[in-house]
Amino acid sequence: MDKKKGTIRHWFQAGWFAFTNGYFRGYTSGKIYTGNTKVLCVPGLNCYSCPGAVGACPIGALQAVIGNPSYRISLYVFGFLALFGTLFGRLICGWMCPFGLVQDLFYKIKVKGKKKNLPGHKYLKYLKYVILAIMVILLPMLILNQAGIGQPWFCEWLCPSGMLLGGIPLTILNEGFRSAIGVRFAWKLIVLLGLAGCATWFYRPFCKYLCPLGAIYGFFNKVSTYRLVIDEEKCIKCGACQRACGMDIKTWETPDSSECIRCGDCMRACPKNAISSTWCMAKEKLVSRCFVDDTETEIKENAVVTNVLFVSILAVIMGIVVIVAMVDEGLLYQYWLRYSLEGSDEIGLYAYIPPMFGLLSGGMLLFTGIYGILGRQDANKVKTLREKYRISLISGILIFVLSAVSVLIFGVDAIGGILGMNAEALGGILGVVIVPPFLMGISRILGDSMDNDGKITKKVKLFILYFFAVLFIAAVAFLVGVDLKAY
Amino acid sequence: MMNNKTRNIITFSLLAVSLILIGLGVKTGEYEAVLNKAINVCMECIGIG
The missing domain is CATH 3.30.70.20 (Alpha-Beta Plaits)
Structure with a gap:
């Protein structure tokens, strides 16, 4: 049983590698994938120059933006890192990193004298933080070429993932790359082979001492x-x-x-x-982790009220931000575009529809936020654990679905270069906060019709209705977005 | 040691902040820099050049 569970992790690692490196044509053509999904970062240290990679390496992307004269600091990549870190922490290292899998496999090789740690482990484990600060952030930011562009120092000199997933397959498959092999290639090959050898005797030396991505996710382990x-x-x-x-x-x-x-x-x-x-949302742990203090043994009812209040205040703030963004950068911008630029008359009234949806979303956020604040005490009507679990679970699913839909719809259009759509992308992402207070509002409306043994049929029907309403709105927004893209 | 309530508040606040950061990154066009880097072979990464 124990061994079986350990094996499941390795199968998951392999499956995740196949999922995030699923552009199989790349492995035969010697060319990398160039689709739009590469705008999204993957959680693990997965080189984007791997022929099959369908996403961007967060450490590579971070250095690319820091080294870009237009930015020097990357909100976008830090956002992904914070998102992955908060959701998973270093679970990513154990389950979703291709080079972690490689090191696990090397450690399985049976040799004499295996040890967990390198000599000096106590101090060496801090080396990854130094590498993060110097090679990933400071050097790309401060040492610039004549064009003002910083180099990705970590990728260039240390990253074994780039060599293993990108360098070796591409030089094998592509004659052009093969003819350009030089000293740096030899150095990176030595680093890779050294780490692979080291991983045979010591457990995951790269993760322990060198990986800047692990250093970042490590910060989140306490709050993930x-x-x-x-x-x-x-x-x-x-x-x-x-x-x-x-x-x-x-x-x-x-x-x-x-x-x-x-x-x-x-x-x-x-x-x-x-x-x-x-x-955090697991059913069995919900009592001990979310609704009960460490020292208490009974359900802490006020915790629900506090949670509702917190999310509701957040919703009010976000609602105001979204409304201002929609009016300022959505509606007024479209108006300016329509009447100020020559030849823009062809842009139809369609252009006003996405900002209107954004405005509606902001308005709903504001409304439900206020509603949640006023009705927070009614959240105590949700008494049984089963009800709390159900609400938390459905909230979580809706947040996930809504955020995914928002990012897909608005993100795709923003990438398409549609003017004025960036504000909608922001609004769409922020709009996910709408769900928990909305559900609590429904709980308030149906509070009297609920009994304590979990028979809440009407509420479930409303949840489903709301879910399809969201999907409908998303579908309409998507169609409008596609239509706009034609311009 | 942090109690669970504080921890959960920090967790959900961080989630909200991370989504806001991604949104701001989209707004400022950072995603284009990421996409441009990712769809071209990174010579430094593969040890060439």
Whole structure:
């Protein structure tokens, strides 16, 4: 059973690699994928010059934007890093990084004298933070060529993923690249082979000592939605978890250590089953993680009210921001475009529709935010755990779907260069905040019709209705977007 | 040690901030720099040039 779970992780790693490197034509043609999905960062250290890569490497993208004279700091890439980090933390290192998989496989090779750590591990583990600060941020920002462009120092001299996933396949497949091989190629090959050899004797040396992406995600381990939970009553502090841990972490003391890659070996090794993992919204852990303080054992009802208040205030702020953005950069901009530029008369009234949707979205945010603040006490009518779980789960799903739809619809149009659409992209992304207070509002409306054994048919019907309404609005906005794109 | 309530507030605040950052990045056109880099072979990454 234990071994089976460990194997599942390796299959997931392989599946994730295939998913994010699924442009199979690249592996035969020796050319890389050039589609629009490459505007999105993938979570792991996955070189975008891999022939099959369909997304962008966050560390490569970060250096590219920092080295770009127009920006020097990247809100966009930091946004992706914060999003992935907050959702997963270093679970990404354990489950979604191709070079992590490679190191895991090398460590499986049976050789004598295997150890977990390199000598000097205590100090060497901080090296990755130095590499992040110097090679990924400072050097690309400060050392510029004549055109004012900074180089991606980490990719250039240290990244083994670029060599393994990009350099080797492309030079094998492409005669042009093969003829341009030089000293730097040899250096990177030595780095790759050195790390591969090192990974045979030591567990994940690149992740422990060199990876800047792991350093970033490590900051988020303490607050990510995925967490390890120690049952203090069951734990006998035997140290079995640390012995099983390749990263050599005292799990019972620091379950959210910035070094933990969430591989799950400690959970399988614990003789008392005292270690478990949870997503913030997980049903069984909802009582202990979301609605109960560490010291309390009964459901803390006011926690729901506080959550509603927090999200509602956020919704009001976002609503105001979206309305201002829609009026200023949406409607007024379209008006200016229509009447100020020659030859713009051909732009139809269609152009006003997306900002109107954005305005509607902002208005709903504002309205539901105020509604949530006023009706926050009614959230206590949702009493049973089952109801709380259901609301949390449906909120989570809707947030995910809505944000994905918003990014796809508005993001695609923004990339298409449609004037005035960037504001909608912002509004669409911010619009995801609408869902929780809206659901709480529905709870308020139907509060009296609910009983305590979880029979809330009417509410479920309304949820479904709301869900399809959102999809309908999204579909209309998409059609309008496609139509606009024709211009 | 942080209690769970504080932790959850930080988590959801970070999620909101990350989405705002991505939105601002789209607004300022940073995505074009990322796309341009990603759709061309990165010579530095593959050790050529």
